[in-house]
Amino acid sequence: MGVSHKGAISLGLLYIPVALYTTTRDNDIRFNQLCKDTKERVKYKKYCPSCNKEVKTEEIIKGYEYEAGKYVVMTQDELEKIKTKKDKTIHIIQFVNLPEIDQIYYEKNYYAIAEAGAEKAFELLRTAMLSEGKVALAKTVIGTKENLIVLYPTEEGIIAKTLFYHDEILPVPKQLPKVELNEAELDMAKTLINSLTKPFDATAYKDEYQERLRNAIMKKIRGEDILAVDTSEQNNVIDLMEALQKTLAMSQNKQKIGSA
Known part of the structure; x- marks a missing residue:
């Protein structure tokens, strides 16, 4: 796993050298663009019209x-010259209660890993934040952008979460009209939610469509036809209570089968 960014967490006189590593990987199948007639891969060239030639990287x-x-x-040298010492560190601005940060602001996650010799200071910061239920709001420059970052303590370490700035968030495109809720419908919806509530287990979920896509590709390689896996039509249930009751019944049946 390659380092995405190197810097240091800075808090007053506390200086903790760290490296940021990506927390996720892309497992999606990628398709190449091919010429319809020859089935050859389409090539893209970087071209200068004045020089009339292809430009190398x-x-x-x-x-x-x-x-x-x-x-x-x-x-690149000029871009580095305009960076201050604060720009080159993950400079903590303040501490925040985690629920105060709206989820819409979160962009990317990185593992923050202490460099050799900085483990104790790193652990002190992590433990203190975790025990107080706080996260650190910080800034640093990555590439040519000053990133707003949340340092989020976990039982294993610290996750650095980059944030969008407020002016990067688009407004809600359409406001929903105010509607009156029936007490019986609300109670039924709460019952449905509670019936489907259980502890979160990330290992229980996988990309099922990607699996079907891989199987379909293998079938095409073997010269087999691709058959539709679902030909049923969507039934639109107009009555809200009827829809809730049917959904709740389906949920309860699944739970019975699962516990049998």
Whole structure:
């Protein structure tokens, strides 16, 4: 697992060198784009119209378009020069109660791992935050963006969660109208929710569609036909109470079968 970012957690005079590692991997099947006639893979080339040639990766530089067709070039050395010491550290701004941060702001997760020699200071911060039920709100520059980060303590370590800024969050596209709820319907909905409530176990879930997709690909390789796995039609139940009662009955039947 490669390091995504190296820095240090900074809190006053406390300085804890850490490395950030990605917490997830992409298991999805990827399709290549092919020419319809030849079935050959489509190639994309980086091309300069003025030079009339393909441009290699090492020949490409970064430029900002400040007017139409006019660019100012920024080198990697120049980008590094404008970073302050705070930019190069994960600088803690304040501590926050976790429920105060709306889930919509969370973007990516990283494992924060202490570098050699910083384990004790790292463990002190993790244990203190965990016992107080707090998370740390911090900032750092990754690449060319200043990221807002939450340092989230767990029983095993610290997760660094990058956040979207408030101006990056789009407003709700459509406001739902206010509706009156029937007490009996609400009680039935609560019963349904409680009947399906159980402890969360991440290992119990997997991408079932990806499995079917892999099987379908293997069938195509063997020259077999792909058959539809579900041809049933969706039944639209208009009456809300009827829909709740039927769903609850289905849930209870599944639980009986599972416990038998």
